Amino acid sequence: MEKKAKPQTKQATRLVCQNKKAFFDYEILETFEAGMVLVGTEVKSLREGRANLKDSYAKIRKGEVFLYINYFGIKGDTVLRLSNTPNDIIIDNSQAFFSKPIEGIDTFYSARKFFGVSDGAYLYTDKKLKKHFRQDISFDRMLHLLKRIDISANYGYESFKQNEHALSISEIRKMSVLTGKILSSVNYKGIQKIREENFLYVHEKLKDYNELHIDINAVTGPMTYPFLRAGNRELREEMHRQKIYAPTYWPNVFNWCQSSDNEYYLAENIIPIPIDQRITHRDLNKILELILN
Numbered sequence: 677m678e679k680k681a682k683p684q685t686k687q688a689t690r691l692v693c694q695n696k697k698a699f700f701d702y703e704i705l706e707t708f709e710a711g712m713v714l715v716g717t718e719v720k721s722l723r724e725g726r727a728n729l730k731d732s733y734a735k736i737r738k739g740e741v742f743l744y745i746n747y748f749g750i751k752g753d754t755v756l757r758l759s760n761t762p763n764d765i766i767i768d769n770s771q772a773f774f775s776k777p778i779e780g781i782d783t784f785y786s787a788r789k790f791f792g793v794s795d796g797a798y799l800y801t802d803k804k805l806k807k808h809f810r811q812d813i814s815f816d817r818m819l820h821l822l823k824r825i826d827i828s829a830n831y832g833y834e835s836f837k838q839n840e841h842a843l844s845i846s847e848i849r850k851m852s853v854l855t856g857k858i859l860s861s862v863n864y865k866g867i868q869k870i871r872e873e874n875f876l877y878v879h880e881k882l883k884d885y886n887e888l889h890i891d892i893n894a895v896t897g898p899m900t901y902p903f904l905r906a907g908n909r910e911l912r913e914e915m916h917r918q919k920i921y922a923p924t925y926w927p928n929v930f931n932w933c934q935s936s937d938n939e940y941y942l943a944e945n946i947i948p949i950p951i952d953q954r955i956t957h958r959d960l961n962k963i964l965e966l967i968l969n
Contacts (some may be wrong), residue, residue, distance in 0.1 A: 741765060746772040748948065749898035750890055770797070774868045774897025787855065789899060790952070791862055794818050794839055796855040814852035817842060829920060867953045868897040872953035874960060875901050881964050888946075900948035903967070908945040911967060915947070920963060922947050 745756055749772035758765055759778045769775050770786035777783040777800035787796035792815040819837045823832030877903045879892060887904040891913040903913075915922040930945040949963060 691915045743768060747774060748900055748902045749773070749775060750895045750902070752896050753891060753894040771899040773899075774864070774871075774894065776896075777893075787851075787859055790867070790897075791859060792821050793858050795843060796851045796859060808850055809850045812846075812849040812852040812855075814854050818854075819894060829921060870941065870953045871897050871951055874955055874957075877957060878903075878949055878951060878960060878964065882967065885967075898951065901951050903947045903949055904942065904945055905947060908947050912947055914966065915963070920966070921950065 678761075733888075739790055742758075743766050744755065744758055745768040746752065749769075752772070752775050755767055755775065755778070758767075759781055764879055765781060767781055767783040769777075769783055770789060773785050773787070773790045780802060783800040785798040785800075787793050787798070787887055794814050795812055820832040822834035823835055872895065875898050876892065879886075879890060882901075883890070885905055887906075888902055890902075912922045912924070924943065925946060925948065926939075926943040929939050933940040947949070949960075951960070
């Protein structure tokens with residue numbers, strides 16, 4: 677997933693050093709932004725504008741890993757490319773439940789982002805875990821799901837937030853018996869098919885308006901359809917007024933970045949359009965009509 681055109685914004689922070697030679701010596705296919713700890717005399721050099729990155733390189737040391745998130749379930753090609761590097765890597769497929777794990781690479785999945793369960797995740801690893809995990813009990817965290825079915829999603833939203841908070845402060849546990857039994861009855865192939873068909877249906881309507889370039893061949897049972905366009909903040913507000921759920925991803929970015937930063941632009945203007953197994957083309961047409969009009 678890459679942006680078709682970067683918005684023209686004023687740079688919020690001063691660029692103190694750049695390795696221009698790297699772009700001359702190598703073909704840069706994809707870039708990643710990461711933090712860097714400075715512990716020596718290089719701090720003074722950076723402050724004085726005398727730093728030199730000509731011979732610099734990045735190396736993952738013992739005990740460190742590279743975590744890659746398969747956002748929206750549409751970056752399977754990048755996951756495959758990264759798997760061929762010698763670095764220690766963990767794949768976060770919490771938004772890509774149907775993406776198959778790669779042998780030798782630790783990968784984790786989230787069930788509750790895709791199915792009607794209150795908890796549940798899977799870890800794929802070739803390591804034997806020595807720690808003993810208590811089994812979870814989840815019947816008392818199903819209220820938001822029951823309200824959604826019996827009344828409406830809006831009615832169950834407060835219960836949903838309570839469940840999210842409970843999980844955020846809970847220790848890691850084994851999946852509950854209830855969640856396991858529900859997941860054992862899921863038609864996974866059928867659900868994947870519906871999600872991919874809905875994704876393609878939306879993409880055909882919005883690909884000429886979406887600032888994100890999406891390789892449809894890399895999409896595997898996606899979580900949502902990410903739609904990026906300037907001014908989508910107003911669209912999200914209108915969707916909320918019409919009772920269409922359009923969450924804001926990465927709300928922490930609004931506190932960490934300035935409005936002129938690219939990260940701020942993405943967080944403000946990406947709308948994850950629902951394409952899950954509960955959504956029909958009639959539902960999607962209502963959303964598409966709102967967007968295109």
